[in-house]
Amino acid sequence: MSNPVSNNSSVIKRLQREIVRATLTSREGHIASAYSILDILWVLYSSVLQVYPSVPKHGNRDRFILSKGHGSLALYAVLAEKGFFPAKDLERFSTFESNLGGHPDCNKVPGVETSTGSLGHGFPMAVGMAMGLKIKNSTSRVYCLIGDGEANEGSIWEAALLARHHKLDNLCCIIDFNHSTDRALDLGDVAAKFRAFGFETTTIDGHDHVAILESLNIESNSPRAIVARTIKGHGCQVMENNPAWHHRSPGLDELKVILDQLS
Amino acid sequence: MRRQFIKTVEEILEQDDRLVLLLGDIGVFGFRNASQKYSKRVINIGILEQSSISVAAGLAKEGFIPIFHSIAPFVAERAFEQLKDDFCYQFLGGNFISVGASYDYAALGCTHHCPGDVSLMKSLPNMQVVTPGDPCEFDMLFRQTYANGSPTYFRLTERKNNLNHHVEFGKAEVIQQGKKLTIVAVGPLLNTVIHAVEGLDVAILYYTTLAPFDGRTLAENCPSGRLAIVEPFYEGTLTNDVVTSMGGRAISITSIGVPRRFLTNYGTAEEHDRECGLTACAIRQKVEECLRA
Numbered sequence: 001m002s003n004p005v006s007n008n009s010s011v012i013k014r015l016q017r018e019i020v021r022a023t024l025t026s027r028e029g030h031i032a033s034a035y036s037i038l039d040i041l042w043v044l045y046s047s048v049l050q051v052y053p054s055v056p057k058h059g060n061r062d063r064f065i066l067s068k069g070h071g072s073l074a075l076y077a078v079l080a081e082k083g084f085f086p087a088k089d090l091e092r093f094s095t096f097e098s099n100l101g102g103h104p105d106c107n108k109v110p111g112v113e114t115s116t117g118s119l120g121h122g123f124p125m126a127v128g129m130a131m132g133l134k135i136k137n138s139t140s141r142v143y144c145l146i147g148d149g150e151a152n153e154g155s156i157w158e159a160a161l162l163a164r165h166h167k168l169d170n171l172c173c174i175i176d177f178n179h180s181t182d183r184a185l186d187l188g189d190v191a192a193k194f195r196a197f198g199f200e201t202t203t204i205d206g207h208d209h210v211a212i213l214e215s216l217n218i219e220s221n222s223p224r225a226i227v228a229r230t231i232k233g234h235g236c237q238v239m240e241n242n243p244a245w246h247h248r249s250p251g252l253d254e255l256k257v258i259l260d261q262l263s
Numbered sequence: 264m265r266r267q268f269i270k271t272v273e274e275i276l277e278q279d280d281r282l283v284l285l286l287g288d289i290g291v292f293g294f295r296n297a298s299q300k301y302s303k304r305v306i307n308i309g310i311l312e313q314s315s316i317s318v319a320a321g322l323a324k325e326g327f328i329p330i331f332h333s334i335a336p337f338v339a340e341r342a343f344e345q346l347k348d349d350f351c352y353q354f355l356g357g358n359f360i361s362v363g364a365s366y367d368y369a370a371l372g373c374t375h376h377c378p379g380d381v382s383l384m385k386s387l388p389n390m391q392v393v394t395p396g397d398p399c400e401f402d403m404l405f406r407q408t409y410a411n412g413s414p415t416y417f418r419l420t421e422r423k424n425n426l427n428h429h430v431e432f433g434k435a436e437v438i439q440q441g442k443k444l445t446i447v448a449v450g451p452l453l454n455t456v457i458h459a460v461e462g463l464d465v466a467i468l469y470y471t472t473l474a475p476f477d478g479r480t481l482a483e484n485c486p487s488g489r490l491a492i493v494e495p496f497y498e499g500t501l502t503n504d505v506v507t508s509m510g511g512r513a514i515s516i517t518s519i520g521v522p523r524r525f526l527t528n529y530g531t532a533e534e535h536d537r538e539c540g541l542t543a544c545a546i547r548q549k550v551e552e553c554l555r556a
Contacts, residue, residue, distance in 0.1 A: 009499070106353060107354060113324070114321075114324065114353065115348070115352055115353050117348070118344060118348050120313075121317050121344075121349055122319050124321070124323040125317045125320050125349060126357040127314075127317075127318050127321060128317060128318035128319060128321020128322045128323075128324070128325075129322070129324055129325055130321070131321065131327025132283075132324070133320045134303075135303045135325075135327070154313075155311075155313050155317065158311035158313070158314035159314050159317070159318070161309070161311070162308065162309070162318065164312065205409075
C-alpha cells in the first residue's frame with residue numbers, strides 16, 4: 001500500500017467537512033467523537049488494513065472493529081472515501097431509511113464488521129474473531145478501536161485478560177484517549193494498565209499520522225495496545241474538548257464558522 | 264441431561280469442525296477428553312459470561328458455530344444484552360446451553376435460581392428457545408438446530424420425563440386428546456402432568472420448542488377454549504403465545520408455574536415443587552378447579 005502519511009491534511013479537512021454536512025439532514029451525529037478518531041481510521045484504511053472494497057467480506061481481509069460505535073461518522077467517511085459505498089450516502093446519515101445510522105450496522109453497511117453501539121461489546125467480539133482466525137490458521141489481523149470512556153466497562157478488561165491468555169498476537173487494540181469521561185472516572189495510566197494485562201503497549205499522538213503508522217506497524221508476539229492521545233473535536237476550534245458538542249448538529253450560523261475553521 | 268449434552272457435543276465435535284465449545288468454567292471435567300482431543304475448539308474460557316457471549320459472536324463471525332455453557336442465570340440474565348446485541352441483532356448463529364433450570368440448584372439459593380430465563384429469551388427477536396424433557400430429546404433437538412444459523416437457548420435440567428418421544432424442533436406433540444380442557448405441558452413437567460390428569464377428559468399438548476411457538480397445534484386441539492399452561496418457569500411466561508395462537512377466540516387460561524417471587528428457601532428441587540404447586544397432586548387440584556369453573 002502507498003504511504004499516505006504525507007500531505008494528508010487536505011484529505012482530513014475534506015472528510016471533516018463531509019462529516020459535519022452529513023449531520024444536517026437528520027440533525028443527529030457525534031461529530032466531535034468522529035474527529036477524535038478520524039486520523040487513526042484514515043491511516044488504518046490507507047496504509048495498514050488489507051481490505052477489498054469491492055469484496056468487503058473477502059476471506060483474506062484484515063478486520064477493523066469500531067467498538068465505540070458512536071464514532072460511526074468517521075468510519076462512514078473513510079469507508080466511502082475508500083470506495084465501500086458512494087459518498088453521497090453520507091447525506092442521508094441517520095434518516096429513516098438510511099443504511100448509515102448513529103451506530104454502525106454490519107448487516108447494512110459494506111465494510112462494517114460488527115454492529116456496535118452499546119459500549120464494551122466490540123472489543124470482546126474482536127477477541128473472538130482473533131481467536132477464530134487463529135483456529136483457522138489465518139494470517140489476517142484484527143484491529144479494534146475503543147474509547148477511553150468505554151474502558152470503564154468491565155468487559156473491556158475481561159477481553160484483555162482473554163487476549164493475553166490466548167496469546168492473540170493478531171490483535172491490536174487502539175484506545176482513543178481523549179479524556180472526555182475523566183469527569184466521571186479518571187482512568188489514570190491506561191498504558192500501564194494494558195501493559196499489566198500483558199499487552200505490548202505504545203503511547204502516541206493520535207493525530208500524528210507518522211506516529212500512528214509507526215505504532216500500527218510494530219511487530220509483537222503479544223496482543224498490542226496503542227494508547228492514542230487525542231482531542232475530541234480535533235481540528236475544529238469550537239468543538240475541541242467542548243462537551244456541548246458531544247452529540248449535536250450545527251445550526252446554519254455555526255456551520256459557517258465550522259466550515260471556515262475546516263477550510 | 265448433562266451427560267447426554269457431553270456425549271452429543273463430543274460426537275458433533277468429531278463430525279463438524281465448525282463447532283467450538285466455550286465452557287464458563289463448568290463442565291470442564293465432563294469435557295476433559297474432548298478438550299484434549301480438540302484443544303483449539305473446546306475452551307474453558309473462564310468466569311466472564313458477558314464477554315464469553317461476545318467472544319462467541321466473534322467466533323460466529325469467523326464461520327464457527329459456537330456453544331456457550333454455564334449456569335442459567337449467568338447465561339440468560341448476566342449476558343442478556345450481549346445475546347441481544349451480538350447475536351440476535353446481528354443475525355448470528357450460536358448455541359447457549361444452560362444448566363440449573365429454575366430451582367434445580369435449590370440449595371444454592373436465589374442467585375443460582377433462574378425461573379425467568381425463558382421469559383427473557385423469548386423477549387429477544389430471532390432467539391430460538393428449547394426445553395428438552397429428557398436426554399434423548401436434547402440429543403434430537405440439538406442435532407436438528409445447532410447449525411441452523413439462529414441463536415438458540417437450550418434449557419437443560421436435572422429433571423426428566425423418562426418417556427421415549429420423538430420430538431421435532433418447532434412442533435408440539437399431541438400426547439392425548441380430550442374435550443373439556445387443553446393442557447400445554449412444557450419439557451420436564453410432562454410426566455407429572457400425565458400422572459396428574461389420569462382419568463380426566465383433557466387434551467395434553469407437549470412443548471419442547473417454545474420459540475418459535477407452535478400455535479397451530481394448539482389452535483387445532485383446544486375444542487373447549489379452556490386452557491391450562493403447566494410451565495416449569497415463571498407462571499404466565501407462555502400466556503401471550505397461547506392467546507395469540509387462539510386468534511381472538513374467547514378462552515380461559517390458567518397458568519400453573521413458578522410464582523413470580525424470590526424463593527428464599529434452600530433444600531431440594533422437590534421441596535420447591537411442593538412449595539410452588541408443581542406436584543402431580545397440586546396440578547390435579549388446579550385442573551379440577553378449571554373444570555368446575
